[in-house]
Amino acid sequence: MTNLKKLGCLLTLWLVLAFTARAADKPNVLFIVIDDLNDYISLLGHYPGLQTPNLDKFAKTATVFTHAYCAAPICNPSRTAFISGLAPYRSGVYANNDPLSASPLVLDSVLLPEQFKRNGYFTLWNGKFFHTDPPKERLQSMWDDKEGGRGKYGPPAQHYAIPKSVHRPPMFNYEAWSGPDTDFPDYNHMLIDERRLAQKYDQPFFLVYGIYRPHNPWTAPKRFFDLYPLETLAMPPVLTNDLDDIPAIGQQYARYPVSLQELKDAGQWKPVVQSYLACISFMDYNLGRVLDALEKSPNRTNTIVCLVADNGFHLGEKEHFAKYALWEQTTHVLCAWRVPGVTTPGTICETPVSLLDLYPTFNELCSLSVVPQSLDGQSLVPLLKNPRAEWKRPALTTYLQNDHAVRDPQWRYIRYHDGSEELYNELQDPNEWTNVVAQPANAAVKARLAEWLPKVNAPSNGHQGGGEGE
Numbered sequence: 001m002t003n004l005k006k007l008g009c010l011l012t013l014w015l016v017l018a019f020t021a022r023a024a025d026k027p028n029v030l031f032i033v034i035d036d037l038n039d040y041i042s043l044l045g046h047y048p049g050l051q052t053p054n055l056d057k058f059a060k061t062a063t064v065f066t067h068a069y070c071a072a073p074i075c076n077p078s079r080t081a082f083i084s085g086l087a088p089y090r091s092g093v094y095a096n097n098d099p100l101s102a103s104p105l106v107l108d109s110v111l112l113p114e115q116f117k118r119n120g121y122f123t124l125w126n127g128k129f130f131h132t133d134p135p136k137e138r139l140q141s142m143w144d145d146k147e148g149g150r151g152k153y154g155p156p157a158q159h160y161a162i163p164k165s166v167h168r169p170p171m172f173n174y175e176a177w178s179g180p181d182t183d184f185p186d187y188n189h190m191l192i193d194e195r196r197l198a199q200k201y202d203q204p205f206f207l208v209y210g211i212y213r214p215h216n217p218w219t220a221p222k223r224f225f226d227l228y229p230l231e232t233l234a235m236p237p238v239l240t241n242d243l244d245d246i247p248a249i250g251q252q253y254a255r256y257p258v259s260l261q262e263l264k265d266a267g268q269w270k271p272v273v274q275s276y277l278a279c280i281s282f283m284d285y286n287l288g289r290v291l292d293a294l295e296k297s298p299n300r301t302n303t304i305v306c307l308v309a310d311n312g313f314h315l316g317e318k319e320h321f322a323k324y325a326l327w328e329q330t331t332h333v334l335c336a337w338r339v340p341g342v343t344t345p346g347t348i349c350e351t352p353v354s355l356l357d358l359y360p361t362f363n364e365l366c367s368l369s370v371v372p373q374s375l376d377g378q379s380l381v382p383l384l385k386n387p388r389a390e391w392k393r394p395a396l397t398t399y400l401q402n403d404h405a406v407r408d409p410q411w412r413y414i415r416y417h418d419g420s421e422e423l424y425n426e427l428q429d430p431n432e433w434t435n436v437v438a439q440p441a442n443a444a445v446k447a448r449l450a451e452w453l454p455k456v457n458a459p460s461n462g463h464q465g466g467g468e469g470e
Contacts, residue, residue: 028303035215037309048234054288063347068335069395076131085359085375092458102461109373113142116206126189127210151185174218174275176225194293213283218275220282247420309334326405349387413449
């Protein structure tokens with residue numbers, strides 16, 4: 001071997017060792033994504049009687065954003081947005097029927113797992129992360145360990161208690177499950193992640209645990225139903241004729257995909273609420289097992305934990321029963337971070353932020369490389385360091401093409417594609433019972449918030465629609 005070749009080999013070896021050393025200094029990441037979890041949890045709103053001891057325990061060690069909002073109030077566009085860093089109005093992914101793989105902008109971007117992998121991370125995943133997948137080969141190549149895979153929503157109810165007269169999505173059903181916990185993918189994925197977290201890795205890891213509950217079907221082990229006896233169950237606040245002061249489009253969205261009145265008439269509203277709460281507590285149980293495994297692991301002191309929900313959920317508020325809308329209950333989501341050396345345990349940040357801010361936050365915290373796409377969020381690191389740091393951006397949520405909501409610390413402004421509007425003073429009217437958009441005194445507020453609406457809305461990449469039961 002010539003001296004020149006020896007020099008080249010030594011240089012290559014040095015570069016490999018240098019890259020490995022830099023990667024080894026990076027923090028691990030445990031990213032937990034919960035499906036259809038609304039803001040009933042004590043970290044955000046505290047629904048009477050709801051029991052989530054593990055979420056409460058985690059909050060004491062983390063920074064909780066009490067006003068975090070999804071980019072879209074549906075699984076697919078919400079997840080596509082924070083995985084790609086691209087807002088729905090740019091990607092054209094607006095609904096569950098708009099596949100991620102049909103968006104050229106998304107396909108040309110570096111997706112979040114790919115970003116970690118190309119920066120020296122060992123990538124692990126199970127549960128629900130993507131809602132619609134990238135091309136198969138690309139999906140397979142971004143994960144080093146995908147034991148457990150996607151799994152499914154869980155066992156369907158064996159019987160329909162809800163009569164056929166109530167129009168509903170296919171999975172809109174409930175049952176107290178008498179079988180073993182292993183009938184549920186969330187539980188089996190938790191067991192895998194307990195084992196994963198107990199290991200020591202040669203590289204920093206990026207581990208995604210996607211929890212299906214409380215997404216329907218609302219089946220959960222019976223012991224979680226027993227936490228919520230029907231005779232003492234508190235019900236969501238609902239105002240008679242709440243829809244009278246909102247535009248026709250809002251009324252249309254409110255009645256999709258389930259009629260609250262039909263549920264009431266069938267005597268099924270209270271059992272469905274009970275089932276949803278039971279599924280939240282089942283989610284909390286599995287979440288707690290994974291967080292406890294991290295605490296017992298050799299990775300405890302150098303692992304970032306990011307805990308989010310993909311969208312909110314109505315259980316009757318504003319006469320609505322589902323997601324698929326632009327009100328507070330549907331867009332308000334869990335977002336909590338524990339970052340060793342950065343966050344202060346038990347910290348609250350009340351600044352409105354977006355799940356689009358996740359990607360740039362991971363980039364900064366983990367010193368990741370620049371990505372080719374222009375990210376639509378903003379790093380939360382200043383707020384993680386100081387929850388009262390200046391933050392000038394409101395949170396923007398998009399539901400279908402050219403329907404948007406803007407949320408700042410006091411106001412929610414909604415504009416639909418036909419120009420109709422809603423405005424709520426969230427400090428005075430947290431239930432959003434009074435649309436004050438027509439009051440002259442609020443014209444300046446409306447104009448200020450409208451400045452944040454996107455000027456261009458990309459065409460949809462598929463057939464728009466909520467995607468019932470998804």
